[in-house]
Amino acid sequence: MSIGILLVIFVTGFVFTNNYPLARFKQLRSTGWDSYSHIASWGLVFSAIGGTLAVVIDTFNLVAASFQWLNSNLVQLASASNFTRREGLFVIWAVLSIGLAWSFGCLFNTKACKKKAVARLAAENAFELMLYDSAEQVKPVLVSLSTRKVYIGVVYRVNNDDALGKTEYFSILPLWSGYRDKDSLSLKITTFYEDHYSIVRAHGPMTSERIFDQFKIVICSAEVSTFSYFDIAVYHALQPADNAAPTKA
Known part of the structure; x- marks a missing residue:
């Protein structure tokens, strides 16, 4: 018994x-x-x-x-x-x-309970909280990888909502990309995706989901060196005039 x-x-x-x-x-x-x-x-x-x-x-x-x-x-x-x-x-x-x-x-x-659960668990971890905020509030983040490659974009998906555990991978829709200088580690923005998205949309209607599926970048969390929010205006304000990135690709 x-x-x-x-x-x-x-x-x-x-x-x-x-x-x-x-x-x-x-x-x-x-x-x-x-x-x-x-x-x-x-x-x-x-x-x-x-x-x-x-x-x-x-x-x-x-x-x-x-x-x-x-x-x-x-x-x-x-x-x-x-x-x-x-x-x-x-x-x-x-x-x-x-x-x-x-x-x-x-x-x-329910979807509402699932959303609250994700938010509550994300708040227990600074990294996952930023991932969640970026996805929910469409806030750009700067992701620096161990290879010095840099992606700036909006987190679109964090793992699988039906099986949220420790985030091993996350997907972003890139807005800009670049690299960290080998010596100074200063940020160099070299590629701008926004104009390309506009061109793609101009050739015919395309949903955000379709654009994401076509241009998404899946990043392994273990490869992330630094992770922070990003504001292009603040970036330009803090950069010396000769190092500032152009505003267009």
Whole structure:
């Protein structure tokens, strides 16, 4: 019976964390004992609720009534199972716990809840918070890679929203690109994409999604050397006159 109780608790926790966005994202970030304790904690919550409801059902003798109904309508099933009152109460508790976990998990598995979960988790990490802000507020970021290559653009996608864990890759729509000087590491902007996007649009209607799919750059987070917001006006103001990049490609 003890093994059965533990099994129900873990199954209940797994069902809920697999459906509720915030719990699912946190589970993806957990490892080792933290992962088990996270599942168990949610399992205990819904098992406690299910246990309370099972006691209420038992108090009003609904368990006995339900098995009387089985005896009268499903004779073969009832005779094959031969449930005792204790076993019947255990089954009712297990069904209620797992059912409640699944119901609440599905109820909160919405785009709005997913968006809030992403924002909440991103706020726990400065790097991911900037990725999230850039994607949500369309704010350009400057990404310097370990190769000294530099991309400036808007983060368009962070991993997969259905499986947000630690961000290993992210995609940006580049606005400008360049490199870091080998000696001074000063920024040199050499390529401007905005004019090209305008030319592409001029040849026919094209959605932002289509442009992204055509010109996106997927960056490995492990290759990022520095990451910051970028303002072209501030960049020009801080650059010496002879080093300032042109405003057109």
